Amino acid sequence: MLNNGKIRILDTIEDLHMAEELQRIVWPGSDTDVVPAHLLITVVHNGGLVLGAFATDDHGSGSEKLVGFVFGFPGLYSTPDGPRPKHCSHMLAVLPDFRWRGLGFALKRAQWQMVRHQGIDRITWTYDPLLSRNAHLNITRLGAVCNTYLCDLYGEMRDGLNIGLPSDRFEVDWWVNTKRVERRLSKKARLNLDFAHFIAAGAEVINPTQIDGQGWPIPSEAISFSTAELTDNQDSLIVLVEIPADFPGLKEANIELAKEWRLNSREIIEDLFRSGYLVTDFVHLPGKIPRSYYVFSHGEGTF
Ligand SMILES: CC(C)(COP(=O)(O)OP(=O)(O)OC[C@H]1O[C@@H](n2cnc3c(N)ncnc32)[C@H](O)[C@@H]1OP(=O)(O)O)[C@@H](O)C(=O)NCCC(=O)NCCS
Structure with a gap:
């Protein structure tokens, strides 16, 4: 041992x-x-x-x-x-x-x-x-x-x-x-902000996904945002982007779906970075079907 x-x-x-x-x-x-x-x-x-x-x-x-x-x-x-x-x-x-x-x-x-x-x-x-x-x-x-x-x-x-x-x-x-x-x-416990905190604060998931019959997330076809709209809207200074909670498992099970995720998330994230967002947090929801989300904040004064 x-x-x-x-x-x-x-x-x-x-x-x-x-x-x-x-x-x-x-x-x-x-x-x-x-x-x-x-x-x-x-x-x-x-x-x-x-x-x-x-x-x-x-x-x-x-x-x-x-x-x-x-x-x-x-x-x-x-x-x-x-x-x-x-x-x-x-x-x-x-x-x-x-x-x-x-x-x-x-x-x-x-x-x-x-x-x-x-x-x-x-x-x-x-x-x-x-x-x-x-x-x-x-x-x-x-x-x-x-x-x-x-x-x-x-x-x-x-x-x-x-x-x-x-x-x-x-x-x-x-x-x-x-x-x-x-x-x-620090050794002192930090209160992690969870999904509910971000949603309660008005943050939106901009790529809402469906789960397929095997439990894998399907990337959203039409992304529910335009970055101009987001940055004009004060409520959208924080947005959430979903990613697969188990990408290595998804790759093994369905490489084509994994490729779709690669290209789809690339497009969303590059667009957010170009529009002045940065990744400031991440939320993982364990459970029967785990879900994972990046938290993007707009502006330079965010940390
Ligand atoms: C990345 C790696 C180094 C992490 O090592 P590790 O010793 O397992 O890391 P830790 O135990 O400190 O942290 C794992 C955390 O991930 C969490 N976790 C596990 N599965 C998860 C998932 N699907 N989504 C989100 N978090 C997950 C665990 O709960 C744990 O969090 P906690 O400590 O807050 O409970 C290890 O997985 C690894 O060697 N991977 C392959 C090589 C690699 O990817 N290297 C990094 C890039 S070079």
Whole structure:
């Protein structure tokens, strides 16, 4: 039996070989997509961070196993005053048997502490916007925000998690010194706003979906909004966009429907970003037929 253990920096070649192996398990199928240990160690020796989560054997053998890791490196972003430093977080992974225990959150929290210590105030990373679990972690739990949609960023991907669909990604911003992020990472419980709160406040689901006979959501054909109308209407400063609650399951069951979701949600979200909305929250409703919604807020003063 293995228990959740500690999180520590991975900085030896042996550690980083374990991180290589972990990638092969989480993203099976394409060895050329694995970030190799020799690159990871170079990054670690030059301001990058590779942090690992270990589980320990509770039968007293003391053996530990790497069950999750997060990897990123320093980078630059452009501002009108010239380039500024940021941390570019490239990979986060937890072994399937160790998910749902808060390890993804704990790894990102450790990364947040280390990057703040380096004097950097912004972390960015990308993820597939249709992955509800990742949205819950990145937006709801960690307090990242997003107004950047990258179409087919990596081209055709060959690994088992990504094969068969355009690799569209959100690039999220994690402003690590803000009150918003500190509140979400604080040990004190935060009252999450749920679906009912947003609806009570006048927010509308702009792509209402039907559920088919197999329990999968069907993207709405006609979107119930024009962004000009939305921004003219003060009640529409917050809008909700539904995504499938289980996109990996949908991909396996019906790749054509998954593709429809990719293209349909791309169009809606790009339109919202162009109109000045940004993703500020995410709501997941568990249940027999779970539902998931992004919360978009208009304007710059929203966080
Ligand atoms: C993304 C990943 C790292 C998360 O790791 P994890 O250890 O399971 O994460 P956590 O346990 O901290 O958080 C999972 C949360 O998702 C929630 N969740 C699970 N299924 C969900 C769903 N369908 N929709 C929304 N939220 C969901 C859980 O309830 C949990 O939330 P809580 O802590 O508030 O209860 C892991 O799933 C993974 O390795 N995925 C494959 C690789 C990947 O996608 N990496 C990220 C992009 S590079």
